[in-house]
Amino acid sequence: MWSFFSRDPAKEFNYEIGEKVPGLEDKSIWSLHHGKKKSSGEPVSIFAFDIKSASETQIQTAKSSLKRLKTLRHPNILTFLDGVETDKVIYIATESVVPLETYLQENDSDGHNQIAISWGLHQVVKGLSFLVNDCNLIHNNVCMVSVFVDPAGEWKLGGVDYMYPAQGADSIPPVKILPLLERYNSPEKTEGKKMRTEKW
The missing domain is CATH 3.30.200.20 (Phosphorylase Kinase; domain 1)
Incomplete structure (x- = not known):
């Protein structure tokens, strides 16, 4: 015992x-x-x-x-x-993943494959669409630090530390602890506008 x-x-x-x-x-x-x-x-x-x-x-x-x-x-x-x-x-x-920034630095021999980057951005947007439209959640931290790449080169959205509900009483963006991340705030947060989040 x-x-x-x-x-x-x-x-x-x-x-x-x-x-x-x-x-x-x-x-x-x-x-x-x-x-x-x-x-x-x-x-x-x-x-x-x-x-x-x-x-x-x-x-x-x-x-x-x-x-x-x-x-x-x-x-x-x-x-x-x-x-x-x-x-x-x-x-x-x-x-198994690496941060996007590390991945891009390690695969810089051909000046970044534009098609691979376009596909990666497409994958991030699909992840965001799932969060907003299916889970009713706002990611609130979309930046290079919150994107990771698996061994197959697929981009994955992580960095869910500051996520919050899109609607309801708890629909208040949490304060980002690291000042470096404040630069990625959405316009409605930085300019003090009270905007309703629309699904897209």
Whole structure:
């Protein structure tokens, strides 16, 4: 009985956390790491959040992000595999991806394939359409840091940290913790206009 209470959920996480992937520094509350499934060795990505060095607002944002990502299933949204939350860390395991900025830098030999970029933007818009039209949610953080690329070159929308309902009493954009992300606010937020969100 006593061992049940002394268990560390992070040790029971089914994924090994590897080296850090560059690209999210100062732009996200998460750090991104290579990872693999312990049972099969299958490559994954691990988003890690350090609770010990975070503010209460950041902790609530990370917890909300974990809950949101768990419930979203769409080919153009980052695929959630597993997550664990302790009093020290929050880990989210997803399909194997790299940040879009890192992907573009590593594939810059031919000056970016315009067709591949057009297709990637199309995938991001399909993901946004799913969120707005099917889930009634506003992403509120569309920028390069919230887009990831899988090994097949497919673009996936992530960065759901500041998502909020499109309508209803809770339809209030949360404050972005990182000032760097404020530049990506929509005009109705930056100019103080009260606009109803229309489905599109």
